[in-house]
Amino acid sequence: MSKNKLAMESMPLEALRDVAAYFQALSEPTRLMILNQLRGGEANVSELAEACACSVANVSRHLTLLSKHGLVERDSRGANAYYRIADPSVNALCDLVCGNIARHLERGEARRSAFQRQA
Numbered sequence: 316m317s318k319n320k321l322a323m324e325s326m327p328l329e330a331l332r333d334v335a336a337y338f339q340a341l342s343e344p345t346r347l348m349i350l351n352q353l354r355g356g357e358a359n360v361s362e363l364a365e366a367c368a369c370s371v372a373n374v375s376r377h378l379t380l381l382s383k384h385g386l387v388e389r390d391s392r393g394a395n396a397y398y399r400i401a402d403p404s405v406n407a408l409c410d411l412v413c414g415n416i417a418r419h420l421e422r423g424e425a426r427r428s429a430f431q432r433q434a
Contacts (some may be wrong), residue, residue: 340384346371346411348395349398353387354406359401 323334340346348367352358356368364373364374381387388401400406 337384337386339387340380341405341409343377345373346381349374349377349381349388350405350409353398354402357390357397359397361396363398371405 321330326334330420341350345367349363351365352366360371360375360378363369363378364371367374375407377390378387381418382398382401385401386405387398389396
């Protein structure tokens with residue numbers, strides 16, 4: 316295993332806390348909307364606020380947290396700051412979770428349907 320690819324089962328508690336904080340950064344719907352917007356390319360805070368129907372201050376606060384955890388990068392150009400996805404694997408992670416949730420919901424719907432047919 317390479318230095319950059321650690322298995323979770325071999326991580327000490329402090330490292331697991333960092334992993335939990337990373338997932339916590341992804342646990343807020345507005346931050347997920349921001350990341351979805353950034354899939355299409357970089358954007359400034361005003362553009363993200365408009366796309367997410369949030370205030371500039373709110374989006375800025377979320378971007379600060381996403382940046383702290385290495386999910387987005389900031390590039391200053393004149394009076395504007397532009398943000399982009401720092402690591403494309405975050406998109407793959409979100410897609411993996413969304414697929415898992417969709418499969419879970421489908422299984423639940425299939426179980427509900429089985430009970431409804433018998434009633």
